[in-house]
Amino acid sequence: xxxxxxxxxxxxxxxxxxxxxxxxxxxxxxxxxxxxxxxxxxxxxxxxxxxxxxxxxxxxxxxxxxxxxxxxxxxxxxxxxxxxxxxxxxxxxxxxxxxxxxxxxxxxxxxxxxxxxxxxxxxxxxxxxxxxxxxxxxxxxxxxxxxxxxxxxxxxxxxxxxxxxxxxxxxxxxxxxxxxxxxxxxxxxxxxxxxxxxxxxxxxxxxxxxxxxxxxxxxxxxxxxxxxxxxxxxxxxxxxxxxxxxxxxxxxxxxxxxxxxxxxxxxxxxxxxxxxxxxxxxxxxx
Amino acid sequence: xxxxxxxxxxxxxxxxxxxxxxxxxxxxxxxxxxxxxxxxxxxxxxxxxxxxxxxxxxxxxxxxxxxxxxxxxxxxxxxxxxxxxxxxxxxxxxxxxxxxxxxxxxxxxxxxxxxxxxxxxxxxxxxxxxxxxxxxxxxxxxxxxxxxxxxxxxxxxx
Ligand code: FES
Ligand code: FES
Numbered sequence: 119x120x121x122x123x124x125x126x127x128x129x130x131x132x133x134x135x136x137x138x139x140x141x142x143x144x145x146x147x148x149x150x151x152x153x154x155x156x157x158x159x160x161x162x163x164x165x166x167x168x169x170x171x172x173x174x175x176x177x178x179x180x181x182x183x184x185x186x187x188x189x190x191x192x193x194x195x196x197x198x199x200x201x202x203x204x205x206x207x208x209x210x211x212x213x214x215x216x217x218x219x220x221x222x223x224x225x226x227x228x229x230x231x232x233x234x235x236x237x238x239x240x241x242x243x244x245x246x247x248x249x250x251x252x253x254x255x256x257x258x259x260x261x262x263x264x265x266x267x268x269x270x271x272x273x274x275x276x277x278x279x280x281x282x283x284x285x286x287x288x289x290x291x292x293x294x295x296x297x298x299x300x301x302x303x304x305x306x307x308x309x310x311x312x313x314x315x316x317x318x319x320x321x322x323x324x325x326x327x328x329x330x331x332x333x334x335x336x337x338x339x340x341x342x343x344x345x346x347x348x349x350x351x352x353x354x355x356x357x358x359x360x361x362x363x364x365x366x367x368x369x370x371x372x373x374x375x376x377x378x379x380x381x382x383x384x385x386x387x388x389x390x391x392x393x394x395x396x397x398x399x400x401x402x403x404x
Numbered sequence: 405x406x407x408x409x410x411x412x413x414x415x416x417x418x419x420x421x422x423x424x425x426x427x428x429x430x431x432x433x434x435x436x437x438x439x440x441x442x443x444x445x446x447x448x449x450x451x452x453x454x455x456x457x458x459x460x461x462x463x464x465x466x467x468x469x470x471x472x473x474x475x476x477x478x479x480x481x482x483x484x485x486x487x488x489x490x491x492x493x494x495x496x497x498x499x500x501x502x503x504x505x506x507x508x509x510x511x512x513x514x515x516x517x518x519x520x521x522x523x524x525x526x527x528x529x530x531x532x533x534x535x536x537x538x539x540x541x542x543x544x545x546x547x548x549x550x551x552x553x554x555x556x557x558x559x560x561x562x
Contacts, residue, residue: 121407121426124407124426150468169470220537220538220539221463222463222465222468
């Protein structure tokens with residue numbers, strides 16, 4: 119690894135000042151499960167590494183505040199797997215966090231890092247899209263919020279300007295979206311997904327589906343017809359509505375993980391599966 | 405501008421104070437600076453788990469963590485399982501079931517299993533599979549490892 123300085127600010131303001139001082143020579147470190155590999159392979163050669171885990175504001179990692187669930191930038195996947203509020207209100211997020219890497223990875227990898235790295239295959243992006251998550255972004259000018267749908271741009275790209283950092287992801291708790299997460303992998307166990315998919319339904323009959331790993335970013339699509347969310351509607355009635363939701367999928371033709379035809383064929387299968395679980399879950403909350 | 409870091413942390417119950425290169429991983433420092441070579445270096449990308457140690461009660465890949473991040477932490481390595489040279493129940497179970505073949509992956513498997521048993525003293529076979537999924541074994545003694553963890557769990561619990 120190339121030499122760098124390791125700095126551990128204790129406030130968000132200090133971290134922002136360091137970012138401003140060092141510009142693109144600085145790199146933020148949260149869990150490090152991606153960054154340390156990039157450093158070792160010299161894909162990135164920052165002069166300064168700024169560790170966010172000493173920041174007081176980012177602890178405790180998960181809390182309820184003003185009708186929202188606040189997930190700090192220091193929250194790791196294992197925290198999400200075990201949190202009782204996440205399990206009850208946002209089970210699809212717990213499901214997605216639980217399949218990231220191995221236990222060792224989930225003990226270090228953060229949710230915010232997973233999103234900020236902009237991987238099209240990130241497991242946690244689809245549930246965050248379905249639940250309507252917002253990124254809380256800090257800069258020397260103050261704080262702004264951005265929906266995750268506007269934040270995620272493409273492979274490795276997110277809407278984060280120079281000098282900005284994400285301090286939290288917030289989920290609204292004033293509406294109930296019953297959702298489920300599912301994915302397609304080559305094998306059971308540690309693997310990147312060939313499809314990531316989350317489906318959520320609410321009492322008004324709206325269905326939200328988000329899917330990733332089949333294009334440059336995960337997409338969110340919404341069905342307002344009520345057909346998908348209707349437990350009484352037939353499979354035949356739902357099939358064309360569901361199929362239309364996957365029009366944005368552009369699976370890679372050269373990926374070693376799965377061929378494009380296979381991924382395209384599996385999208386509605388996974389979609390129907392997650393939809394059924396979501397409807398079941400909505401029934402239980404009613 | 406300095407790229408060294410003053411590190412103070414506890415390893416296997418003993419306080420360690422040393423100046424390290426900020427770019428060194430926890431794995432580098434354990435093996436090269438402290439000389440605890442029980443923790444193995446293998447893939448160095450977080451896939452094989454040979455480098456697994458326990459930091460503040462949680463199993464981690466020490467190849468994916470800067471040593472500086474362990475400042476102030478409590479680290480347990482495989483050497484810490486048998487401080488007096490007497491194998492603990494888990495190690496003995498790995499020997500008894502024949503899980504340890506070439507042995508290279510065993511420190512990682514032991515630390516993954518230890519972290520599981522600390523949190524879940526009576527794990528189900530599924531929980532054991534999940535806990536060990538991040539430690540690969542080229543000799544593929546997976547069934548024996550699982551048996552060993554089950555046996556050790558019973559002993560601890562009884
Ligand atoms: S050496 Fe760390 S996971 Fe393989
Ligand atoms: S015993 Fe040889 S790699 Fe596991």
